[in-house]
Amino acid sequence: MNIVVCVKQVPDTWAERTLRPADSCLDRASVDGVINELDEYAIEEGLLQAEAHDGEVTILSMGPQKAAESIRKALSMGADKAVHLVDDGLAGSDALGTSLALSTVLARIGFDLVILGAEATDARMGVLPAMLAERLRVPQLSLARKVEIDGNTVTVHRLTEYGYDQVVASLPAVVSVVEKINEPRYPSFKGIMAAKKKPVETLSLADAGIDPAQVGLGAAATEVLSFAKRPPRQAGTIVKDEGDGGSKAAEFLAAQKFI
């Protein structure tokens, strides 16, 4: 089974993230990049399914040169090989452009199963898995907290507002995962050494056959008009409980008209 896991490098959530004044794009250069948290769960699920079904895991990432670090980490967890789509013409792509680029590469390399994290911590849109399924014309099994593959059939438990749905589709398919699904492994020393020798194919827009006019900031279907730092929250009132903490809290709620 041919499994592709889409991995995005994002700024470390703990770092102070900013937009560049010149083009209102995320300033990716000034902060440490890490694998998007949920994508680690996607990688783990890919590895587990590959182990169970005699499969192979390919990592696909679109991002600047720096994203190579994250690709290497994914390989050290145990993925077999990787494809890195990197081109200055991709900078500033919105969700529409990103989904076009990734789906073009996916169609080229072929897949039985594509696994993604349900959302990335930077833009937090959570739309890409659905967009890829739409572009690739395959079923979408999103927000999965459990995945089971039996022959050509894939079954997931999909989180809902009220619990979960059992959802069934046939392969090839796109699956997105939430963090309840597994516990991502840490790369072992052996894994880290082995990753150095694993193949990473680097593709430019031209290599991938993607029309540069349809991706990047210029082609984005959305635009940022302006942005502003939110004024810092005003420091609140903190009281130490001396037997009256509950009453003080009630006083605050009453003063704010909540009770």
Next chain:
Amino acid sequence: MAKILVLAEHSGESVKKVTLELLTLARRFGEPSVVWLGPGAEAGRERLAEYGAATVYAADGEGLADYVITPAVGVLADLVSEVSPGAVLLAATGDGKEIAGRLAVRTGSGVLTDVVGLTPGEDGSGPVAEQSIFGGAITVRSRVRTGTPIIAVRPNSTTPEPAPAAGELRQIAAQSPEQSLAARITDRVVQERGERPDLTEASIVVSGGRGVNGTENFTRYIEPLADALGAAVGASRAVTDAGWYPHQFQVGQTGKTVSPQLYVAVGISGAIQHRAGMQTSKTIMVINKDPEAPIFELADFGVVGDLFTVVPQLVEEIGRRKES
């Protein structure tokens, strides 16, 4: 005046508050029409009309509810080409965002998610959306410049205001998806939900964390406080992982994003992933015994103390004040 399509969120016949909020926003730049999937449109129509729906497009058909996401996309895409709306508004829930994403691809349009404010563009250039990013640190104004603006708006972004309109009911067709593309729902597992308000819609949320220490304590401390305030109950991931409370109540990066008038965090440390789901709450109250807990950075009012003594006293005091 351009039509603005609003995808209704409803449970059975009852219209969710977020839909009335979307209607209120839609009126600012067009004539709102509602798209209703599944049964119940006739019963819901009146309320939608009260809040400004000129038309209610109702799509009901066999199997419509049996597939994930795609039936809604099909119905909306057909309507987009038929009525050329000025925008499509959806609720920024898990489903809403996925429908928005697919619809954007199908119609070649730009999509904006997690919008917290919406105003008409100065030059009639379509709606301008406000988004709060990086855990609320930065506010962005953005717009769609290609295709039909597809905009997923967070619940609680505005106060619903009535503005009666015709609410004319129109039945439309809905097709089942092609079998090879279908993700079919074969079972629905409903975990207990109770009588409390919906977590994403509630104007007050009381959340418990690892400090609450067990299911029983949720029943004994968190739920009574929530009920005293008429609030929804939320939980941190530590709690849902431990199985003390069902996952659909998780607040945070991979749980629900809430933006209530008041968020009460009890026994929660305030990890970045939790903050991602509650940071835009208007007022935040904290009860935690560790004065160094990062959640206090967000607190408008905080009590450093043991929740097992502070919460009961608070519940009692609320009861007393209600009586008098």
